Amino acid sequence: MEIQGQFLDSTVMDFVTDGSFLELPLNFSAESKQSEATSLHSMDIRERFYDFASIHGFADAESKVSLGSLGMENSPDCSMSSLTGRSKRKRVITSNQRHAANIRERKRMFSLNEAFDDLRKKVPTFAYEKRLSRIETLRLAIVYISFMSELLKKNEKQ
DNA sequence: TAGGCCATCTGGTCCT
DNA sequence: AGGACCAGATGGCCTA
Numbered sequence: 001m002e003i004q005g006q007f008l009d010s011t012v013m014d015f016v017t018d019g020s021f022l023e024l025p026l027n028f029s030a031e032s033k034q035s036e037a038t039s040l041h042s043m044d045i046r047e048r049f050y051d052f053a054s055i056h057g058f059a060d061a062e063s064k065v066s067l068g069s070l071g072m073e074n075s076p077d078c079s080m081s082s083l084t085g086r087s088k089r090k091r092v093i094t095s096n097q098r099h100a101a102n103i104r105e106r107k108r109m110f111s112l113n114e115a116f117d118d119l120r121k122k123v124p125t126f127a128y129e130k131r132l133s134r135i136e137t138l139r140l141a142i143v144y145i146s147f148m149s150e151l152l153k154k155n156e157k158q
Numbered sequence: 159t160a161g162g163c164c165a166t167c168t169g170g171t172c173c174t
Numbered sequence: 175a176g177g178a179c180c181a182g183a184t185g186g187c188c189t190a
Contacts, residue, residue, distance in 0.1 A: 047167090076173085087176095091169085091170080091171095091175095093169085097176085098168080098169095100177095101167090101168085101169095101176095101177085101178095102166075102167060102168080104178080105166080105168090105178090105179090106166070106167095108166085108178075108179080109164095109165075109166080112189070113164095113165095130188095130189090133162080133163060133164085134163085134164085140177095142163075
């Protein structure tokens with residue numbers, strides 16, 4: 001299934017960019033009742049995503065995705081300091097150590113960006129004039145995985 | 159010019 | 175003790 005380099009509806013990209021799909025209620029489905037206005041917006045975006053999918057022949061337009069199955073609840077504050085009641089210990093660090101730590105951090109961020117580049121190659125991209133940002137990449141990957149999961153489930157039923 | 163995105167530095171915390 | 179991880183701060187670049 002070759003979908004790389006395809007064209008992505010700009011509305012889908014807006015959806016990915018603003019992250020509104022993350023606000024979908026758990027177990028959200030197209031058949032469920034729409035109680036909130038935000039759901040209507042998200043619904044429209046998702047329909048457009050499926051339209052896109054069907055147009056390009058890798059799904060039928062009636063496939064539905066349950067984003068709630070991903071467990072995308074809002075996580076509570078998980079900062080380290082809030083989790084630990086430990087007293088702060090001061091760590092003296094020399095300028096050489098700081099310099100070495102900076103280099104390690106740069107390498108770490110570099111490998112993180114390599115992983116993002118790999119992910120960018122895996123998600124379907126559309127006529128998008130600029131490359132996906134990291135947050136867009138993550139959000140689109142979530143949508144894409146959800147979509148593929150639903151597609152798989154549907155195929156298994158048949 | 160404001161806002162978004164990113165790279166880099168930095169210090170705090172966790173982990174081995 | 176020191177490396178890994180994380181988040182905040184800062185500045186540069188780009189685009190609308």
